[in-house]
Amino acid sequence: MIQLNDIKQMLLQQGYITDESVAMSVFLSLKLNKPLLIEGPAGVGKTEIAKVMAKALQTDLIRLQCYEGLDATHALYEWNYQRQLLHLKMTEHTAQSIDEKEQTIFGDAFLMKRPLLQAITQDKRPVLLIDEIDRSDEEFESFLLEVLSDWQITIPEIGTIKAINIPQVILTGNRTRELSEALRRRCLYLYIDYPDFEKEYLIVKNKVNGADTKLATQITKFMQELRVMKLEKTPGIAETLDWAAALSALHIDYLNKEIIEQTLGVVLKDWRDTRQVQMSLSELMEKTGVIPKIDRA
Amino acid sequence: MSFQKLTGHDFSPNIFICKYCSVLPFLANKSFVLSVEEETTALTALQFIDYHDKNIFRTALKAVCCRSKQQLNEFDALFNQYWKEIADAGDAKLKQEQQPAAKPVVKDASFKSLKAWLNGKKSDEIEEVASYSLYESLSQKNFADVPDDEVEELMRNIRALSKRLAAHINRRYEKDNRINLPDLRRTLRKNLRRGGELLELAFRKPKQNRTKLVVICDVSRSMELYAAFLLQFMYAFQQVYKRVETFAFSTSLQHITQLLKQNDFHAAMRLLSAQNEGWSGGTRIGKSLHAFVKDHVLKFLDKKTIIVIMSDGWDTGDIDLLQQSMEVIHNRSKKVIWLNPLAGYTDYKPHVAGMKAALPFINVFAPVHNAESLRSLGKWL
Numbered sequence: 001m002i003q004l005n006d007i008k009q010m011l012l013q014q015g016y017i018t019d020e021s022v023a024m025s026v027f028l029s030l031k032l033n034k035p036l037l038i039e040g041p042a043g044v045g046k047t048e049i050a051k052v053m054a055k056a057l058q059t060d061l062i063r064l065q066c067y068e069g070l071d072a073t074h075a076l077y078e079w080n081y082q083r084q085l086l087h088l089k090m091t092e093h094t095a096q097s098i099d100e101k102e103q104t105i106f107g108d109a110f111l112m113k114r115p116l117l118q119a120i121t122q123d124k125r126p127v128l129l130i131d132e133i134d135r136s137d138e139e140f141e142s143f144l145l146e147v148l149s150d151w152q153i154t155i156p157e158i159g160t161i162k163a164i165n166i167p168q169v170i171l172t173g174n175r176t177r178e179l180s181e182a183l184r185r186r187c188l189y190l191y192i193d194y195p196d197f198e199k200e201y202l203i204v205k206n207k208v209n210g211a212d213t214k215l216a217t218q219i220t221k222f223m224q225e226l227r228v229m230k231l232e233k234t235p236g237i238a239e240t241l242d243w244a245a246a247l248s249a250l251h252i253d254y255l256n257k258e259i260i261e262q263t264l265g266v267v268l269k270d271w272r273d274t275r276q277v278q279m280s281l282s283e284l285m286e287k288t289g290v291i292p293k294i295d296r297a
Numbered sequence: 298m299s300f301q302k303l304t305g306h307d308f309s310p311n312i313f314i315c316k317y318c319s320v321l322p323f324l325a326n327k328s329f330v331l332s333v334e335e336e337t338t339a340l341t342a343l344q345f346i347d348y349h350d351k352n353i354f355r356t357a358l359k360a361v362c363c364r365s366k367q368q369l370n371e372f373d374a375l376f377n378q379y380w381k382e383i384a385d386a387g388d389a390k391l392k393q394e395q396q397p398a399a400k401p402v403v404k405d406a407s408f409k410s411l412k413a414w415l416n417g418k419k420s421d422e423i424e425e426v427a428s429y430s431l432y433e434s435l436s437q438k439n440f441a442d443v444p445d446d447e448v449e450e451l452m453r454n455i456r457a458l459s460k461r462l463a464a465h466i467n468r469r470y471e472k473d474n475r476i477n478l479p480d481l482r483r484t485l486r487k488n489l490r491r492g493g494e495l496l497e498l499a500f501r502k503p504k505q506n507r508t509k510l511v512v513i514c515d516v517s518r519s520m521e522l523y524a525a526f527l528l529q530f531m532y533a534f535q536q537v538y539k540r541v542e543t544f545a546f547s548t549s550l551q552h553i554t555q556l557l558k559q560n561d562f563h564a565a566m567r568l569l570s571a572q573n574e575g576w577s578g579g580t581r582i583g584k585s586l587h588a589f590v591k592d593h594v595l596k597f598l599d600k601k602t603i604i605v606i607m608s609d610g611w612d613t614g615d616i617d618l619l620q621q622s623m624e625v626i627h628n629r630s631k632k633v634i635w636l637n638p639l640a641g642y643t644d645y646k647p648h649v650a651g652m653k654a655a656l657p658f659i660n661v662f663a664p665v666h667n668a669e670s671l672r673s674l675g676k677w678l
Contacts, residue, residue: 004345004346004353020352021359024353024356024359024360025360027345028342031342031345032338039366068464068465069464081498082497085496176457177454177457177458178436181330184364185335188361189365189369191369
């Protein structure tokens with residue numbers, strides 16, 4: 001039987017640096033069979049939790065990427081009607097009755113399973129990642145509520161398909177809109193914020209092969225200071241890791257003004273942010289200890 | 298209901314657990330919505346953890362009871378408060394305090410922060426401003442009461458919701474019962490390259506909704522606390538929804554569609570302020586709507602156009618002019634929606650002369666005091 005410490009170990013083994021609240025939420029979500037709703041800014045490792053869980057539990061990860069206009073058809077199933085037409089054409093001159101033909105073309109071979117149907121028909125309990133649920137429409141959210149509570153899907157031509165195993169569901173969102181109270185009630189809630197210095201430093205050291213200790217410290221301090229600035233698009237851990245990996249690949253083991261200016265595009269993705277940071281680069285470098293502090297008094 | 302009954306497991310209820318469990322009603326009294334289902338889940342969770350460890354118990358309860366970022370932020374303080382009260386009361390029955398009364402915000406502070414935000418000054422100093430409720434979600438917070446440190450996030454939320462709303466309306470289709478039927482002409486054409494062998498089916502597509510919108514926003518002094526948020530909404534909306542014409546007025550009307558096409562919202566606002574001398578001044582709704590009727594009605598209004606007027610209805614000008622203009626607008630448009638920020642207050646009644654004069658010509662009268670009310674605009678578009 002999995003215990004709380006096992007979850008911490010499992011996540012750590014997969015290279016996911018975690019804290020008590022993340023481990024507890026994942027643990028209870030597994031134990032209580034409840035979906036886990038994870039919110040937080042972009043690039044803090046929300047999606048990564050699902051990937052890591054799938055790896056740790058040695059099961060499949062099924063991902064449903066939400067977007068505006070996503071409807072039930074794209075999430076559940078579709079009939080491969082081209083294949084159905086070809087099949088009908090091939091059996092045109094056979095002695096099969098219309099009923100028999102109909103039964104054949106509405107069988108498993110012609111059914112294209114989309115993520116939700118795929119998730120409930122797996123032999124081993126998969127991890128179902130419903131990514132960026134806040135980007136989907138409210139209608140889809142209501143539909144999802146139904147699936148999450150009944151765990152069965154009705155296909156008119158076949159009948160009702162009940163879940164073989166109830167998947168471990170992870171929902172993520174960036175708070176671009178408020179999710180309904182009904183959905184929140186069905187889930188355990190976890191908010192992942194930007195990491196503090198210690199956690200981010202550990203993540204860099206753990207994830208980027210060959211990251212120099214001095215460089216990792218400087219990068220982490222710099223990123224922490226960047227997040228204090230009010231930017232249009234605050235960089236997340238993903239950007240920190242990209243930057244650390246880029247600098248490591250360039251065999252750079254310390255930061256200086258020139259290097260920062262040349263590689264700022266890895267971290268900042270908005271021209272206004274880039275301009276703002278460039279204008280206060282010296283001050284930022286002083287704060288992060290890249291250059292010694294000058295007493296302006 | 299006993300603990301054993303709730304969990305369905307062989308747990309012997311004891312004083313220790315009962316004491317721990319009483320934290321749930323305590324939280325429920327502090328605006329945490331905890332139904333029997335949540336309480337059951339919380340108790341079921343206990344069997345999987347070492348609940349004698351206060352820290353583990355707190356983390357588990359937090360994971361089960363919280364449903365939003367705000368609740369997560371408040372949980373630790375409430376949890377500690379609970380134990381403090383337990384300690385203070387000894388073994389006596391816990392006296393549950395009434396939830397503290399809501400403290401209204403100092404409007405000047407919100408106004409100051411809004412001004413600073415509009416001028417592009419991003420202050421690092423966080424001013425202490427009282428808020429209505431610890432748990433009040435940002436989207437439900439009245440625009441007039443948004444504290445300094447939340448303006449940025451609210452603006453971001455409005456941008457996102459506005460774009461979503463615009464995309465949603467863009468995707469709408471006209472009602473048609475013939476959709477999803479195969480389209481024979483297009484099917485044959487699609488399959489011509491296969492020698493007419495029908496492999497790909499084409500279906501009838503519904504006609505897209507082509508509703509045009511005209512938005513007129515009051516930016517006079519009485520609307521100053523709301524105008525920035527409404528302009529932000531219109532700015533983001535216009536980026537996605539192309540069939541919209543935008544106007545702003547205080548003492549005179551200004552066509553701002555082109556101005557709101559600037560890359561940067563702050564630059565657009567600066568241009569607007571520079572061009573409009575009466576910006577944040579008195580209100581002449583009648584005169585402004587008359588100018589709209591005179592100069593723009595023929596070009597922009599028809600029976601496929603919905604007109605949205607965002608104003609509090611405080612008019613210091615000619616009420617007859619307002620009435621006449623509203624009548625023309627009403628007759629020439631598909632629908633007139635009047636959004637009034639003051640309508641968000643429960644005791645609000647449209648008694649001001651301007652509002653009274655306009656009411657007979659309005660199809661939808663609704664509040665526009667928070668992000669949630671902007672979202673519900675979608676119902677009428």
